[in-house]
Amino acid sequence: MSDHPAARSGRDLLGGLYRRPDDSNRHVTVSGQEIPLVATPADVADLDYARDLGDPGQYPYTRGIHADMYRGKLWTMRQFAGFGTAEQTNERYRFLLARGQTGLSVAFDLPTLMGRDSDDPWSAGEVGKCGVAISSLEDMETLFAGIPLADVSTSMTINSPAAIIWAMYIAAAENQGADRAKLRGTLQNDILKEFIAQKEFIFPPVPSLKLVVDTIEFASREMPLFNPISISGYHIREAGSTAVQELAFTLADGFAYVDAAIAAGLDVDEFAPRLSFFFNSHLDLFEEIAKFRAARRIWARHLRERYGARNPRSWLLRFHTQTAGCSLTAQQPQLNVVRTAYQALAGVLGGTQSLHTNSLDEALALPSEEAVEIALRTQQILAHEIGVASTIDPLAGSYFVEKLTTEMEAGAEAYFARIAEVGGVIPALEEGFFQREIADAAHWYQQALERKQRVVVGVNEYVNPDEKQQIPLLRIDKDVARSQERKLAALRARRDEAAVRAALGQIETAARDGANLMPRFLDAVRAYATLGEIVGALKAVYGEYTEPIII
Amino acid sequence: MERGIRVLVAKAGLDGHDRGAKVVARALRDAGMEVIYTGVRQTPEMIAEAAVQEDVDAVGLSVLSGAHMHVFPEVLRQLTARGGGDILLTGGGTIGDEDMAELQALGVGRLFGPGASTREIVDYIRAETARRRAQSETR
Incomplete structure (x- = not known):
């Protein structure tokens, strides 16, 4: 009997998918999805070009949201960064902008993510460790000193206290003389996936969702160029989900936000064009490409057919991609450059709007300057050297990729039905539905590694017996907490x-x-x-x- | 009859990354150990208190936020303060070699980084528990 979660719960969702990789003739993706030896025209016999694909820029947008894609505008190269004090992170931003990065992306430290000041007792040991410490508007002003916020687009990875941090950003920009209506950027602000996967929640689900709706409403009225939310599968995947779970849970969260905003009295076309998404790009190249294509198709279909959105911009699923941190290894870390390049390629072939490539030292520490430069250069090679940015959705019509795309959509729809059975996203997360599905998938994957049914080079095969860690790691200054405490006391x-x-x-x-x-x-x-x-x-x-x- | 091995798997502080803790907790349970998982957001005091109350052989602490140099020594101190100094404190996360060595010098047990197999962790906890039990009998 298969021990994959989907099979164990008696639901073989996709007819033959999720089988345990238990014999050598059976090949499965990193998500446990069975891969055919060869795909044939029979696999796409039901596919209708106009109905299921459409030209790029045409409903249902399977091939991409723009008619000219990367010829019109390359994806935004946006490296997530932040550590230590606002002063130190400000320096890193200037470094990245000087090397050709085209957007900023702020990583906050855990106390900030959890809505705690740097001098809170719960913050001990965490200040400035996994991002920058921001406790007040003063810190926010320092973070962007000398960077004109009117001209740069800024993504902020913050969830529970997102509305407050956004207020600090708006106030800092206005203090620079910027007009709030012209500010561009993205707030992650996806609280549902925090309950599901990343666990940085503060308030209960219902008031948490209300805060999100406040930001959606504020953006639709006052900040037309800002994305108030980035509905995220990244963390769901990092927590151990399969590709189908990532896709399904993320889109289910998206529908829950749409429902909540409509319930608050907003018109779908008033806010849906500003909803954005964030996906993981994991190791399985074709599965990931299929996931991105299916995501666009599902979102467009639901927004038009289920929610009755009339504005075509409401139908577009725009997304950011980050390569999979959890796929990178502490062993032979230089190999991570190769893994990341393939994952970035999947993001580009999948039509991403922006991209973060992880640094080779991801499994060990926050990235050093050298490591982050290689990661950024990897994107520049993709954009300019290997030709993949010139034609749109080159894998369309591939029997295999179209088959996978259709299966992804079917798998996601099956999960939507199960979530509805439990009563919707909030009841499902309160009773642990998502958490159980993800924990089961993570357990299955770990077992596959330990049985060597999946090979990770340098970890469970091709191990270098003489290996010692030799790459230089970024060390966070121990004085960050004390410096923050002093600043806060003075303030x-x-x-x-x-x-x-x-x-x-x-x-x-x-x-x-x-x-x-x-x-x-x-x-x-x-x-x-x-x-x-x-x-x-x-x-x-x-x-x-x-x-x-x-x- | 020999008592089974009891392990407290814990997440300290604000860090919510619980994939590793859960995967390890399940592997220890599959290996026949009795496992108590604290859930996220525990203080070092809460963890030490639970470890002593539950009379565990080992505490497995998972830290992926970079706060390991604060959290491990603090849990160790709190365990000792409650008479739980003989409890094995082990764990893992994104911890570089240098920091691992420094923590071990303080009395923390073996720490496991990314890519460690759950087999290794099970074997280590078994061996270390057996060693500590034998030691306390001969005392």
């Missing part, structure tokens, strides 16, 4: 305390009344209320969430 002494208290009181009142909180957050950050203080005001109203424990 708290300097600011107008009465104004801070008043602004925090307004937030509590608005949270109780269910009003849109964005204007209140802007007032509070301008008074230099800290992130932790604002989150504290919300906790007083919303409470905190504890998840079900699932192994």
